[in-house]
Amino acid sequence: MQPTTRSIELSAEQRAQFVEYLTEENLSALMRSTWTWDDRALRRTLSGLLVELTAIRELRVGEVEFSPGVIEAAEARALATAGEFVAEVLGPRLLIDSGNAYRDVLLPLVLATSDLAAAAERALDQVAVEVTGFVIERNESLSAILPEDRWDAKSFGRSSMGTAQVAYSAGYTISDTDYFAAAGLGAQAYSVAGSPTDDSIDVRRSTLAAAEKTGSWDPALVRTRAVPTPDGWNITGEKWYVPGASTARTLFVIARSIGGPSLYLVEHDAAGVDIKALDTLDDRRPLSHITFENTPATLIGREGAGGRIMNRTVDKTTTILAAEQMGLVDRALKDISKVPPSTQDNDSWRRYTRRLAELEVLRACGTALWYRAAKLQNGDDLDAGGVAAAMAHIGCSNALRQVALTLGSAGESIDADTANAIRQRARSTDLLLGGPALAHERMLERIGI
Numbered sequence: 426m427q428p429t430t431r432s433i434e435l436s437a438e439q440r441a442q443f444v445e446y447l448t449e450e451n452l453s454a455l456m457r458s459t460w461t462w463d464d465r466a467l468r469r470t471l472s473g474l475l476v477e478l479t480a481i482r483e484l485r486v487g488e489v490e491f492s493p494g495v496i497e498a499a500e501a502r503a504l505a506t507a508g509e510f511v512a513e514v515l516g517p518r519l520l521i522d523s524g525n526a527y528r529d530v531l532l533p534l535v536l537a538t539s540d541l542a543a544a545a546e547r548a549l550d551q552v553a554v555e556v557t558g559f560v561i562e563r564n565e566s567l568s569a570i571l572p573e574d575r576w577d578a579k580s581f582g583r584s585s586m587g588t589a590q591v592a593y594s595a596g597y598t599i600s601d602t603d604y605f606a607a608a609g610l611g612a613q614a615y616s617v618a619g620s621p622t623d624d625s626i627d628v629r630r631s632t633l634a635a636a637e638k639t640g641s642w643d644p645a646l647v648r649t650r651a652v653p654t655p656d657g658w659n660i661t662g663e664k665w666y667v668p669g670a671s672t673a674r675t676l677f678v679i680a681r682s683i684g685g686p687s688l689y690l691v692e693h694d695a696a697g698v699d700i701k702a703l704d705t706l707d708d709r710r711p712l713s714h715i716t717f718e719n720t721p722a723t724l725i726g727r728e729g730a731g732g733r734i735m736n737r738t739v740d741k742t743t744t745i746l747a748a749e750q751m752g753l754v755d756r757a758l759k760d761i762s763k764v765p766p767s768t769q770d771n772d773s774w775r776r777y778t779r780r781l782a783e784l785e786v787l788r789a790c791g792t793a794l795w796y797r798a799a800k801l802q803n804g805d806d807l808d809a810g811g812v813a814a815a816m817a818h819i820g821c822s823n824a825l826r827q828v829a830l831t832l833g834s835a836g837e838s839i840d841a842d843t844a845n846a847i848r849q850r851a852r853s854t855d856l857l858l859g860g861p862a863l864a865h866e867r868m869l870e871r872i873g874i
Contacts, residue, residue, distance in 0.1 A: 435537045440504060443534050447478050447507050453874045455527045461514055462874070470510055471874070472865035476794070476816045477503040483793035488800075491789045492555055498548035498786045501541045508538035552782035556762060568755065570594045573602055580608035581629060585741070585802040589748040589795075596752025599846045601709050605745070606632035606669025613741040614677045617734050618688050618726030626690065631675035634664035634715055635735055641859050642739055644679070644686045644732035651680035651689060651722065658682075658724055660689060660717040661697075666857065670700050670713035678722065679731045686731025689722035696720060707853035709846065739858060739867070740811045743818035744802050746854045747795040750821040753854075754788050757828045757847050760839040784828055791817075791824035808871070815868035822855045822864070 435443070452471055456462040481503055484496045511519075511531045518525045519535060571579060571594045579587035588608050595604055611631030636642055637649065649662025660680045670676065676691040676698070691698065697720035705712045726734065762781060798817035801810040829851035832844040855861065 433533060433536045434540045435533065439533070440500060443504055443507070444478060444481055444500065446530070449475055449872045449874060455511065455514055455531070458525055458527060459514055459516065459518065467514065468869060469862070469865050472819065472868050474503070474506055474510055476819045476868070477506065477790065479816055480790035480793050480820055483797050484789060487793050488796055489792060492552065494548050494551035494555060495786050495789045498545050498552055498782070499790055501545035501548060504534065505538045505541035505545060508535045508541065511535050549779060549782045549786070552785055553778040556781050556785050568593055570597055573600065576602065576604055577629065580604055581612055585744065585799055588745055589799045592745045592748035593752040596749035596850070597756045599709075599753070599756065599843065599850065603669050603672070603710065605710065606673060609742050609745040610668065610738070611673070611675065611677050614688060614734055614738045615725065617737040617741070618730065627674050630673055631677060632667055632669040632673040633677045633738065634667045634670070635679045636666050637663065638665050640666055641863065642735055644735050647679055647681050647686045647731070649678065649680040649717065651682040651687060653682070656721070658689060658722040659719045660691065660722045661719055663714065663716045665714050667713045667715055668710055670715055671702060671711065676715070677725065678717070679735055680722070682728055685729035686735065687728045688725040688731055688734050690725050691717070691720055691722045705853070707849040709850065710853055736811070737807065740814040741802060743858060744795070744798040744814045746857070747791070747798060747817040747821040750825040750854050751788070751791055751795050753847050753850055754791060754824050754828050757832065757839065758784060758788060760843065761831065780831055784831065787824040787827055791821040794820040811871045812868065815864065815871050818858070819861070819864050819868060822861065825851045826855060
């Protein structure tokens with residue numbers, strides 16, 4: 426008996442059609458058709474897949490140009506992943522026509538997974554030739570290194586592009602200068618709250634205290650309390666993982682009143698404030714624990730708007746962190762590619778060149794996602810901006826995580842202190858806003874899944 430299914434090869438046109446078809450609407454509907462939409466493992470896979478597919482679309486039509494080999498490798502790998510995802514979701518329904526509306530449409534993709542995986546390998550071989558032995562220089566518009574004496578002016582402008590350039594520069598130079606607490610958190614929260622311009626409020630020396638001991642940025646988990654007084658408000662509670670708290674003059678604090686989570690301003694030296702430095706993984710970005718005991722505070726914006734402020738601030742902050750992460754990625758890749766490993770046998774050389782190629786593909790996808798998020802942060806569609814920010818955080822965190830894992834086997838091609846600093850910053854930027862698991866759920870929530 427002849428087999429009824431076999432591996433097939435998709436044409437370029439078919440691949441493009443699948444890239445366009447595999448949207449969040451269609452993939453979530455596929456999961457609902459099999460009652461798997463609440464499977465946490467599949468939801469995590471779905472989240473990562475949607476990030477990859479979005480990166481591919483941006484690689485093809487975005488502002489930044491990438492080599493055909495990089496695009497081919499990213500596309501083939503993502504479609505192969507999609508084929509495996511479809512097979513896992515459909516399960517036995519893939520074997521026969523059981524009436525599922527998505528089987529016939531997606532069966533060719535599943536049958537093509539072997540060919541797609543092979544195509545990705547061939548494309549990676551091409552990319553390995555492109556990047557091996559060359560010092561990688563970047564010329565994208567947001568990848569210019571700004572001198573530190575320009576950071577303050579650029580960080581607090583009207584456009585998110587200036588802050589993105591500062592963040593990229595901070596990552597690339599692995600700077601000790603703490604731009605992030607004020608430019609990435611405090612000023613963003615103040616802006617989101619829609620506060621009037623007030624020169625007496627020093628957002629340039631500020632930070633945001635939002636997360637509590639769990640590290641979550643879920644407004645529902647805020648326990649710090651705010652109660653009205655004849656002169657304003659008093660805050661009682663504690664905040665954890667607060668960057669730049671020891672040097673900030675202004676603390677923006679999320680606390681819960683009867684009206685819900687709200688944003689408050691607290692002076693650094695106000696009564697009842699106790700700031701303790703924490704033993705942190707990244708000593709270049711210190712974190713603090715703050716306790717408030719009947720501390721005088723001023724309401725910023727509207728009472729009860731703290732949930733919206735937290736969510737929108739996270740969108741802006743993750744876009745800024747994505748820029749810093751890509752600066753770190755570019756710095757590491759430049760150093761790794763500059764000096765090949767000392768061992769020159771064929772097997773080790775092939776592993777080295779292949780790893781460089783894989784990292785270059787991750788770097789391209791991360792850059793495309795970061796640029797998309799930075800552009801949408803300046804737009805009027807807040808929902809689209811939130812989705813783009815969440816995707817950029819996942820894609821750029823993954824790229825930096827993979828680069829950091831490579832540094833241990835990079836031999837003499839990168840200074841030990843530099844490698845350690847990159848590893849520490851990779852962890853802190855990945856975990857600061859709740860970690861990968863929450864980042865994936867945040868993205869699906871932004872989409873509406």
